[in-house]
Amino acid sequence: MFESAELGQSIDKETYEAQVPALREALLVAQNELKAQRRFPVLILINGIEGAGKGETIKLLSEWMDPRMLVVRTFDWPTAEILHHPPAWRYWRELPPKGQIGLFLGNWYSQMLHQRVMGHIDDFELDRQLEDALALEQMLCDEGTLILKFWFHLSKKQMRRRLKTLKNDPLHSWKISPLDWQQSKIYDRFVCFGERVVQRSSRNFAPWYVVDGSDPRYRGLTVARTLLDSLQAALDSHASRVVQPHAAPLIARPDNRRLLDSLDLSLKVDRADYHQQLEEEQGRMSRLMRHKNMRHHALVAGFEGNDAAGKGGAIRRVAEALDPRQYRIVPISAPTDEERAQPYLWRFWRHVPPSGRFTIFDRTWYGRVLVERVEKLIEPDDWLRAYSEINDFEENLVRFGIVLVKFWLAIDKDTQYERFKARENTPYKRFKITDEDWRNRDKWDQYVDAVGDMVDRTSTSFAPWTLVEANDKHFARIKVLRTINDALEKALD
């Protein structure tokens, strides 16, 4: 895999100096076109052998290009804040917005390679992390990001020669010190696992470029030219997107029985039981949230449901049980322009709670496969891929120890009508009902289908949906509280 990169590629000074001025100009023009289009971001991942010129090349690029639109991020020792969030969180918050170039050093590949070389993880775990990385990259590409991955290579002999001259370079070494690199074993392991990483994670949407790092002029020109070519191609391509062949729901639905129709909406609790059970479950939640094991966990609760199904009331009963400092309620409405400049899930990642805390989402990332699907705000391709992106996202949270509960609050059409009318007739509830609510109601059946698909595709073992029969508000609130408590209890034990 690294054979050509050990041939000792080089470029003489004259050729180099003849080519650089035009290349720099073209890069600047492309960068400004990127900014002007504001259509997609560029993400460059830099990895490879110590001493092969990673740092120097980054420095060269920031000299050649406009450094104001080229953002370099290193991910070295994590702060406490980072350690209290799922591993992917630190990358999400540094993603370049549309129109910008982000350069990630010490990225996910560096982390997994370092762990594998040092023997902290095995091949199985390395492959799992590779799969995660590819899912992330695939999602970013689907959202429009242009990804370039550069692997800087050196033969063992070349590396040793370089390290001697590099000892005092502040740009050297990421976690593995030059001293460590001088051991044959480290180099061999790094190349062996590096090859595995490069081979398994080279995909059409984000291939690796292996660069011979022995000659500074050669590697500089190679990287810059590769970047320029990709950038120009992406800027010129206004081709409409590839059409997804599976643009219809993938699961054949039985004719008459739909998931939501199968709910028994007549379920209720009577008033006296309600108050007793409410107090019980709220007390239980309050105790669970103060459990000493909570410091290894966090809680995310997502609320979806028909308009007027009682999401607000249920959320309020949850909040009542808690110290207002433990939770954050995040109401999801139209994205801000900073959010629009990022991949879809970015606006939810930014609210993922640290260990010990609780985030309540009032409407969630499922908007993608509900309102955005039904209102045709996005292409079928986009909401179809959203199912697996969402599953990946949730698996990321759960694997880190976050307890995730998701509720669909279901009422029938008549109950909704009554509640809409009641809202219109109650002065302090009037703000809760808008023309849009009435319009949504006309699409009732489309929503029933969308909810059915959503549950079929995203109710997983690690993040199951809870359908809540909500014609009786009291029943719904108790079921919500009890579900959260059961999930918490299971995790904390």
Add this chain to the structure above:
Amino acid sequence: MFESAELGQSIDKETYEAQVPALREALLVAQNELKAQRRFPVLILINGIEGAGKGETIKLLSEWMDPRMLVVRTFDWPTAEILHHPPAWRYWRELPPKGQIGLFLGNWYSQMLHQRVMGHIDDFELDRQLEDALALEQMLCDEGTLILKFWFHLSKKQMRRRLKTLKNDPLHSWKISPLDWQQSKIYDRFVCFGERVVQRSSRNFAPWYVVDGSDPRYRGLTVARTLLDSLQAALDSHASRVVQPHAAPLIARPDNRRLLDSLDLSLKVDRADYHQQLEEEQGRMSRLMRHKNMRHHALVAGFEGNDAAGKGGAIRRVAEALDPRQYRIVPISAPTDEERAQPYLWRFWRHVPPSGRFTIFDRTWYGRVLVERVEKLIEPDDWLRAYSEINDFEENLVRFGIVLVKFWLAIDKDTQYERFKARENTPYKRFKITDEDWRNRDKWDQYVDAVGDMVDRTSTSFAPWTLVEANDKHFARIKVLRTINDALEKALD
């Protein structure tokens, strides 16, 4: 000052229960009106004696109101990230945006009181911190924020009684444990310094409300009603703002001599000297940024100047000297909508570097008194108060150890014309020149006045302006690098 609050105010259960429903409704309506108007945020500060019901009242408010629009923040033990930024940074990043209510527990008053009670600071320092707090609040009010400050009081006897029943309350105590409070001395000192704080920081724009905390019903109703009254008044007031009587520049300017005219724009360095000096200063900067004392400092460089004065080129020469991981370049253009929902300086606070790092602002917070003034985007009142707000902001940075350098790159009108024309004729520079640049040029004299005012009012001992003669780009770049280096060297020694 706390006399009336020791009278033992109380409200009987019947009266309370008769009043609560209407109050809750009115609060909900007001909260939704606040959200709909999205015209200003509300900031509630909660302070006072341990056991006087601060936590309980917050919990009550979040039950009565819509918790999705009421964000509670506590500022207790700072994380490493917080300690690496100026003290005000942690408050800025949690400010509620327009349309929201933010409730700050453990706010700036708690911090200063705790320090004073424990004897970590003296009266002089307490007064200084009070002044800072008032400057911040004044600025927030001028930006439209409605501020309410509640002081919860208890007599010593009442406090002791309450503490006995409170021992297991998770909402209790901020830094001072209930055990400490039981010492007479702590109470006395807290009341003594608390009185000083309340007295000195009660201003018409943000008065304190002292609340007798002995009866839960009384204090709950009192706080809720005060909040409601203020909120309703603010929502109803569409009165045009009070007109500033000093709407003209405050400094009488001498007739002929203007600050920018006094520069000797013929200054230059020749090419050979330039390359030698550039290398010297870049090397010096690289060494200084790696100095071990840099971990106690950070660097902020702000660049302003005429269009085409060479800001970009100067910034690039600074960046070249450094490891791309040490600095961030923040280009300032139109604010995002998240930024527009916050006070003006918020978008700069979010980029203040932590210790050891360097932020370069390509255009700065001075846009307020330059382009926004000249283009009449804001009222004279706004840019007039901006001078002192900016001075406060910069003093905050410098006091924390941040080295702050500010450059105005000045060229004459002929030089600008030549550079504009050159840009139009160079393919890869064409994006740098727009119609707006030509329009700005027509306002040359207004900018000269605005720059003169700006330097007169904001060139301070702790953050002086450096005017850079930039007709010769080489001269300008060397002066910029040398100025930064001199400032760094002075701070690091």
